[in-house]
Amino acid sequence: MRWVLPGLFLALSLNARAAESTLPELQLTYGVTWNSLILGEATITLGATGEPDCYRYESLTRPVGLVRMFYGKPRETSEFCIVAGRVVPKRFSFVNTKHEDQNFTLEFDPVAGRVRSSRGDVREIPSNAQDRFGLQQAVRLWVLEHAQMDDPGTVEFAMVDDDRIKVYRFAITAREEVEVAAGRFATLRVQRVDDPNKSITFWLSPARHYMPVKVEQVKDGKTDLRMELQ
Numbered sequence: 001m002r003w004v005l006p007g008l009f010l011a012l013s014l015n016a017r018a019a020e021s022t023l024p025e026l027q028l029t030y031g032v033t034w035n036s037l038i039l040g041e042a043t044i045t046l047g048a049t050g051e052p053d054c055y056r057y058e059s060l061t062r063p064v065g066l067v068r069m070f071y072g073k074p075r076e077t078s079e080f081c082i083v084a085g086r087v088v089p090k091r092f093s094f095v096n097t098k099h100e101d102q103n104f105t106l107e108f109d110p111v112a113g114r115v116r117s118s119r120g121d122v123r124e125i126p127s128n129a130q131d132r133f134g135l136q137q138a139v140r141l142w143v144l145e146h147a148q149m150d151d152p153g154t155v156e157f158a159m160v161d162d163d164r165i166k167v168y169r170f171a172i173t174a175r176e177e178v179e180v181a182a183g184r185f186a187t188l189r190v191q192r193v194d195d196p197n198k199s200i201t202f203w204l205s206p207a208r209h210y211m212p213v214k215v216e217q218v219k220d221g222k223t224d225l226r227m228e229l230q
Contacts, residue, residue, distance in 0.1 A: 025047045060075045077093045170193065197219065
Protein backbone atom coordinates (compact mmCIF):
# COMPACT_ATOMS: atom_id res chain seq x y z
CA MET A 1 0.00 0.00 0.00
CA ARG A 2 1.79 2.10 -1.91
CA TRP A 3 -4.88 16.68 15.45
CA VAL A 4 -10.25 22.77 20.38
CA LEU A 5 -8.61 23.50 23.33
CA PRO A 6 -5.77 26.07 23.25
CA GLY A 7 -4.64 25.42 26.83
CA LEU A 8 -4.50 21.69 26.25
CA PHE A 9 -2.55 22.08 23.03
CA LEU A 10 -0.08 24.43 24.70
CA ALA A 11 0.63 22.21 27.70
CA LEU A 12 1.04 19.05 25.67
CA SER A 13 3.09 20.77 23.00
CA LEU A 14 5.54 22.18 25.57
CA ASN A 15 5.90 18.81 27.25
CA ALA A 16 6.46 17.07 23.94
CA ARG A 17 9.08 19.56 22.74
CA ALA A 18 10.99 19.10 25.99
CA ALA A 19 11.25 15.37 25.26
CA GLU A 20 11.86 15.36 21.51
CA SER A 21 15.06 13.37 21.86
CA THR A 22 13.25 10.65 23.86
CA LEU A 23 10.22 9.58 21.88
CA PRO A 24 7.50 7.62 23.73
CA GLU A 25 7.10 3.92 23.12
CA LEU A 26 3.76 3.42 21.38
CA GLN A 27 1.51 0.72 20.04
CA LEU A 28 -1.66 1.81 18.21
CA THR A 29 -4.17 -0.17 16.17
CA TYR A 30 -6.10 1.23 13.22
CA GLY A 31 -8.99 -0.01 11.16
CA VAL A 32 -8.05 0.20 7.48
CA THR A 33 -10.30 0.74 4.45
CA TRP A 34 -8.85 0.56 0.95
CA ASN A 35 -10.94 1.70 -2.02
CA SER A 36 -14.14 1.32 0.09
CA LEU A 37 -13.13 -2.26 0.95
CA ILE A 38 -12.62 -3.14 4.62
CA LEU A 39 -9.05 -4.32 4.54
CA GLY A 40 -8.52 -5.20 8.20
CA GLU A 41 -6.28 -3.80 10.94
CA ALA A 42 -2.85 -2.20 11.03
CA THR A 43 -0.75 -2.14 14.20
CA ILE A 44 1.81 0.65 14.39
CA THR A 45 4.59 0.50 16.95
CA LEU A 46 7.33 2.93 17.91
CA GLY A 47 10.20 1.90 20.17
CA ALA A 48 13.86 2.47 20.93
CA THR A 49 16.47 0.36 19.16
CA GLY A 50 19.13 0.50 21.89
CA GLU A 51 21.30 3.11 20.20
CA PRO A 52 21.06 6.59 21.78
CA ASP A 53 18.10 8.56 20.34
CA CYS A 54 17.43 5.90 17.70
CA TYR A 55 14.07 4.24 17.01
CA ARG A 56 12.21 1.60 15.06
CA TYR A 57 8.82 2.60 13.61
CA GLU A 58 6.84 -0.28 12.21
CA SER A 59 3.48 -1.03 10.64
CA LEU A 60 2.00 -4.51 10.23
CA THR A 61 -1.24 -4.85 8.29
CA ARG A 62 -3.46 -7.87 8.97
CA PRO A 63 -6.13 -8.21 6.27
CA VAL A 64 -9.33 -10.09 7.03
CA GLY A 65 -11.15 -12.88 5.24
CA LEU A 66 -10.60 -13.38 1.54
CA VAL A 67 -8.67 -10.13 1.27
CA ARG A 68 -5.74 -11.89 2.90
CA MET A 69 -5.52 -14.32 0.01
CA PHE A 70 -4.54 -11.70 -2.56
CA TYR A 71 -3.19 -8.90 -0.37
CA GLY A 72 -0.90 -10.69 2.07
CA LYS A 73 0.42 -9.17 5.34
CA PRO A 74 2.70 -6.26 4.42
CA ARG A 75 5.16 -4.94 6.99
CA GLU A 76 6.91 -1.57 6.74
CA THR A 77 9.82 -0.78 9.05
CA SER A 78 11.63 2.55 9.36
CA GLU A 79 14.75 2.88 11.50
CA PHE A 80 15.92 6.41 12.27
CA CYS A 81 17.67 8.61 14.83
CA ILE A 82 16.69 12.00 16.23
CA VAL A 83 19.40 14.60 15.71
CA ALA A 84 18.74 18.21 16.82
CA GLY A 85 15.01 17.44 16.90
CA ARG A 86 14.93 16.08 13.36
CA VAL A 87 14.43 12.60 11.95
CA VAL A 88 17.55 11.21 10.28
CA PRO A 89 16.72 7.99 8.40
CA LYS A 90 18.95 4.91 8.64
CA ARG A 91 17.10 1.99 7.09
CA PHE A 92 13.71 1.18 5.58
CA SER A 93 12.24 -2.16 4.59
CA PHE A 94 9.02 -3.34 2.97
CA VAL A 95 8.20 -7.05 3.23
CA ASN A 96 5.16 -8.97 2.02
CA THR A 97 5.58 -12.71 1.65
CA LYS A 98 2.53 -12.81 -0.65
CA HIS A 99 4.16 -10.50 -3.19
CA GLU A 100 7.88 -10.97 -2.78
CA ASP A 101 8.63 -9.14 -6.01
CA GLN A 102 7.55 -5.93 -4.23
CA ASN A 103 9.97 -6.38 -1.30
CA PHE A 104 12.86 -3.94 -0.95
CA THR A 105 15.15 -2.23 1.54
CA LEU A 106 16.83 1.17 1.59
CA GLU A 107 20.07 1.89 3.43
CA PHE A 108 20.63 5.60 4.10
CA ASP A 109 23.99 7.35 4.40
CA PRO A 110 23.01 10.92 5.38
CA VAL A 111 26.63 12.01 5.76
CA ALA A 112 27.45 11.07 2.19
CA GLY A 113 23.98 12.14 1.01
CA ARG A 114 23.20 8.77 -0.60
CA VAL A 115 20.76 5.90 -0.35
CA ARG A 116 21.40 2.33 -1.47
CA SER A 117 18.54 0.08 -2.54
CA SER A 118 18.47 -3.71 -2.23
CA ARG A 119 17.73 -3.66 -5.95
CA GLY A 120 21.25 -2.45 -6.59
CA ASP A 121 21.03 1.26 -7.29
CA VAL A 122 22.71 4.08 -5.34
CA ARG A 123 21.12 7.54 -5.49
CA GLU A 124 22.01 10.95 -4.18
CA ILE A 125 19.51 12.36 -1.67
CA PRO A 126 18.92 15.87 -0.28
CA SER A 127 19.33 16.73 3.41
CA ASN A 128 15.54 16.62 3.98
CA ALA A 129 15.18 13.05 2.67
CA GLN A 130 12.86 10.61 4.47
CA ASP A 131 11.68 7.11 3.72
CA ARG A 132 7.99 6.77 2.95
CA PHE A 133 7.00 5.56 6.44
CA GLY A 134 9.44 7.50 8.63
CA LEU A 135 8.10 10.58 6.83
CA GLN A 136 5.15 10.46 9.24
CA GLN A 137 7.47 10.94 12.22
CA ALA A 138 9.33 13.76 10.47
CA VAL A 139 6.02 15.57 9.90
CA ARG A 140 4.95 14.85 13.49
CA LEU A 141 8.06 16.46 14.97
CA TRP A 142 7.62 19.51 12.73
CA VAL A 143 4.04 19.82 14.00
CA LEU A 144 5.24 19.60 17.61
CA GLU A 145 7.60 22.49 16.98
CA HIS A 146 4.96 24.68 15.31
CA ALA A 147 1.70 23.64 17.01
CA GLN A 148 1.17 27.02 18.74
CA MET A 149 1.87 29.21 15.72
CA ASP A 150 -1.08 30.79 13.91
CA ASP A 151 0.55 30.31 10.51
CA PRO A 152 3.76 28.25 10.54
CA GLY A 153 3.79 28.00 6.75
CA THR A 154 4.75 24.72 5.13
CA VAL A 155 7.46 22.11 5.43
CA GLU A 156 9.02 20.06 2.65
CA PHE A 157 10.50 16.59 2.72
CA ALA A 158 11.95 14.49 -0.08
CA MET A 159 10.20 11.12 0.10
CA VAL A 160 12.51 8.30 -0.97
CA ASP A 161 10.84 5.17 -2.33
CA ASP A 162 12.22 2.13 -4.10
CA ASP A 163 12.14 3.76 -7.53
CA ARG A 164 11.71 7.51 -7.03
CA ILE A 165 12.40 10.57 -4.93
CA LYS A 166 9.48 12.99 -4.71
CA VAL A 167 9.06 16.26 -2.79
CA TYR A 168 6.09 16.40 -0.41
CA ARG A 169 4.94 19.67 1.19
CA PHE A 170 2.76 19.75 4.32
CA ALA A 171 0.84 22.42 6.24
CA ILE A 172 -1.26 22.63 9.41
CA THR A 173 -4.64 23.52 7.94
CA ALA A 174 -7.08 23.40 10.89
CA ARG A 175 -7.75 22.61 14.55
CA GLU A 176 -10.78 20.43 14.81
CA GLU A 177 -12.41 17.58 16.66
CA VAL A 178 -12.85 14.21 15.00
CA GLU A 179 -14.63 11.08 16.12
CA VAL A 180 -13.29 7.60 15.44
CA ALA A 181 -13.81 4.18 16.98
CA ALA A 182 -11.37 5.02 19.82
CA GLY A 183 -13.37 8.14 20.80
CA ARG A 184 -13.58 11.89 20.14
CA PHE A 185 -10.30 13.80 19.88
CA ALA A 186 -9.09 17.39 19.60
CA THR A 187 -6.72 17.37 16.67
CA LEU A 188 -4.49 19.33 14.36
CA ARG A 189 -5.30 18.61 10.73
CA VAL A 190 -2.12 18.32 8.69
CA GLN A 191 -2.32 17.99 4.91
CA ARG A 192 -0.11 17.46 1.94
CA VAL A 193 -0.57 20.62 -0.13
CA ASP A 194 1.77 20.32 -3.13
CA ASP A 195 -0.45 18.28 -5.47
CA PRO A 196 -4.15 19.16 -6.05
CA ASN A 197 -4.83 15.68 -7.45
CA LYS A 198 -3.17 13.68 -4.71
CA SER A 199 -3.42 14.48 -1.02
CA ILE A 200 -2.90 12.82 2.32
CA THR A 201 -4.36 14.18 5.56
CA PHE A 202 -3.31 13.34 9.13
CA TRP A 203 -5.44 14.27 12.15
CA LEU A 204 -2.82 14.44 14.94
CA SER A 205 -4.02 14.21 18.53
CA PRO A 206 -2.15 15.74 21.52
CA ALA A 207 -3.90 13.08 23.65
CA ARG A 208 -2.07 10.43 21.61
CA HIS A 209 1.38 12.05 21.62
CA TYR A 210 0.52 13.83 18.34
CA MET A 211 0.16 10.52 16.57
CA PRO A 212 -2.61 10.33 13.97
CA VAL A 213 -6.05 9.21 15.07
CA LYS A 214 -7.22 9.35 11.47
CA VAL A 215 -5.52 9.27 8.07
CA GLU A 216 -7.03 9.75 4.63
CA GLN A 217 -5.38 9.48 1.25
CA VAL A 218 -7.23 11.00 -1.71
CA LYS A 219 -6.46 10.63 -5.40
CA ASP A 220 -8.41 12.46 -8.11
CA GLY A 221 -11.20 13.27 -5.66
CA LYS A 222 -11.64 9.70 -4.40
CA THR A 223 -10.59 8.45 -0.97
CA ASP A 224 -8.56 5.33 -1.66
CA LEU A 225 -7.18 4.85 1.87
CA ARG A 226 -8.67 5.56 5.30
CA MET A 227 -7.20 4.61 8.69
CA GLU A 228 -8.98 5.27 12.00
CA LEU A 229 -7.72 4.60 15.51
CA GLN A 230 -9.43 1.65 17.19
